Amino acid sequence: MHNEPSTSPVHDAAQHPEPVTLPTERPAGCPFDPPAELAQLREEQPLRRLSFPDGHTGWLATGHSVVRSIMADPRFSARYELLHYPLADVGDIPPAPPGEFLGLDGLEHTRYRRLLMGKFTVRRMRQLTERVEQFTAECLDAMESHGGPVDLVETFAQPIPGLMICELLGVPYAERDFFQEHVTTLFNQAASEEERGTAMAAMMEYLQGLVLAKRAEPTDDLLSDLTTSDLTDEELSGVGVFLLAAGFDTTANMLGLGTFALLSNPDQLAALRDDPGLAEGAVEELMRYLTVADPTLRSALEDVEIAGQKIKAGETVLLSFQAANRDPAKFLEPDRLDLHRKATGHVAFGHGPHQCLGQQLARVEMAVAFPALLTRFPTLRLAVPAEEVPFRANMNIYGVHRLLVTWDKE
Template identity: 80%
Template sequence: MHNELSAHSAHDAAQHPEPVTLPTERHTGCPFDPPAELAQLREERPLRRMRYPDGHMGWLATGHSVVRAILADPRFSSRQELMHHPLADIGELPPAPVGDMTGMDAPEHTRFRRLLMGKFTVRRMRELTERVEQITAEHLDAMERQGGPVDLVEAYAQPIPALMICELLGVPYAEREFFQRHTTTLFTQSAGPEEQYAAMTALQEYLHSLVLAKRAEPTDDLLSDLTTSDLTDEELAGVGGVLLAAGLDTTANMIAHGTFALLSNPDQLAALRGDPDLADQAVEELMRYLSIADPGARSALEDVEIDGQVIKAGETVTLSMQAANRDPAKFTDPDALDLHRKATGHLGFGHGIHQCLGQQLARVEMRVALPALFTRFPALRLAVPPEEVPLRSNMSIYGVHRLPVAWDKE
């Protein structure tokens, strides 16, 4: 009888395992691998109960197929006021600012997305390659004149995407530091609600004044183009803010963190140097391997069955892109950086209706910037021990705060 009870309890525990909290501690000594607990949780159960800091009982999705299915399912909402924060008890989340497509569902989202899709086509972004190459060469020239060591983030990784997105939107490049500062506050997970609200307000006020200026005197840029649409001033300012924040921060971190990863994997760096045609694959593999935008979240609008589990209406699901992109059920030897891998299906740019709008621009920037850096400085190396590189471990966009590099003159 005792054995039967024990067996029943074990079966019950397997069917209803203890809720978990979101693992955030990364491997010591490895700045690229996700927290080890994520792999363990994914292996046990790719969708499981999660206890949120405010007491909410929601879910954690770690498997590639589960995360992808949720991102593609319209029964899950992106509206942040319906969600619970996975890392801190900060009370009820406010609705996304007007014009912030990332916090909208269809049909509101569809209206904005349709207006912008034509501005970010593959063809249009590829037409910008020459400008990206020019900006890249100018910053490599400046690095060469200055001589090492330099902080690659400040000298190279940040200014290239910043110049591109400022030019595209028609934002004066001189204002980039203002945006960088407030955007950093928004992406810092430890920033308090008042601090984040102040940053958001400052950005919205600036963009609103910029929209009024574009309406009065249109120039050849994206914001001016959109003044002919049916978007209100407030909506236009919101759209501009989202595009600017994404363009300033995410690609900059991919260039810097991607450089760090390549310098830490000399065999892969040698492969990229030896075969320029690998650049496209390298970008996709780095997006998969690094997964810097993490975690994502959705809220169930109705009861939904996924992977044999019923997610109830109103429950928040935290989506671990890091775990999904390292899922061995999708990618062979997923913890290895392999530039020869065809990383098709990675979720580094998201999936579904909210898949990154600027992904083609980001691809062009990385495809140009990474090979050009190593071509110009074949002996590029870290100027500090790897463990001394400061990581953005408290931010929702992961990467490095600084990347000190040096090189030997030929």
């Protein structure tokens, strides 16, 4: 037993005893790269002490291997009320509202996940390919008839996943502006607690009405299917809000930011445009390279020894998926976008029991949408200087707010 672990020679912590603060500034001119300090911290110590704004001293996990281990380890909890928030002192975090199973552990989480995972299988999502192709073509038609410049986020990146999640759940797509607005507020780190509460309440109210309608008159969709489960109206509405939010704002940002990344790497864009067979691998690499949903948090339920460190019960670990996906121990030349590489094993969808439920839908959407866009507009380019593209710096999901693009007319 070491009474003072910081003086123990077996712990690397001896060399870097001071907790660090979380780097959040991306390098100037490199909007696709994580903060440069993260790479340095990972190289020194893939798991190290981190100071949280509320005074808590927790941990920062940056190495691919240790991030994966912690995400899969049931001794770490995803319960919101056990976590310390890394960006501001927000006081006590309330537990997840009913239906938001991202913030639950073990059997409580499994109860929801088991009801849903049969609806998001590889086969079922691939069966949606034709529908994604059809709707993508409609979006591209609208872009073409409008003519450049157009905002790719509004005309392409948001509608495709928005429509798909609405159709899956059985939510009227006509309400998309309503959801888009509230989801944006929910994911905005600059929004006040009150603003977020209002957005959440508006979505819950809408979903509760919809759930009652589905109970009375079931239709062929996920929400109707779930009315036969043991979920209460409140839980089912919460699931609906959670899936809508997840469906609206994740793939949308991958499509927007991914297109910008391709436009910034013309050789990679050309490779994908000229060989649509590259699409599935390209999607994995874009996921790895951009890692838009980051970071995540876990709380140790008991004392855990891992990667040469001792994490105590109650300590929060911040898991940097961005840093893990740029770990040179896992990926060769990690800072290079290379659509031909095998990016399999990235943690952009997370890892462990909470790994993204909708990942197979996201894969299908992206594997269809990126090549279709490049095939339709082979001369696609930015309509504004790259420096003027507005980034979502304060959002839970990284991306671009707008992406003005144009192309040569035939």
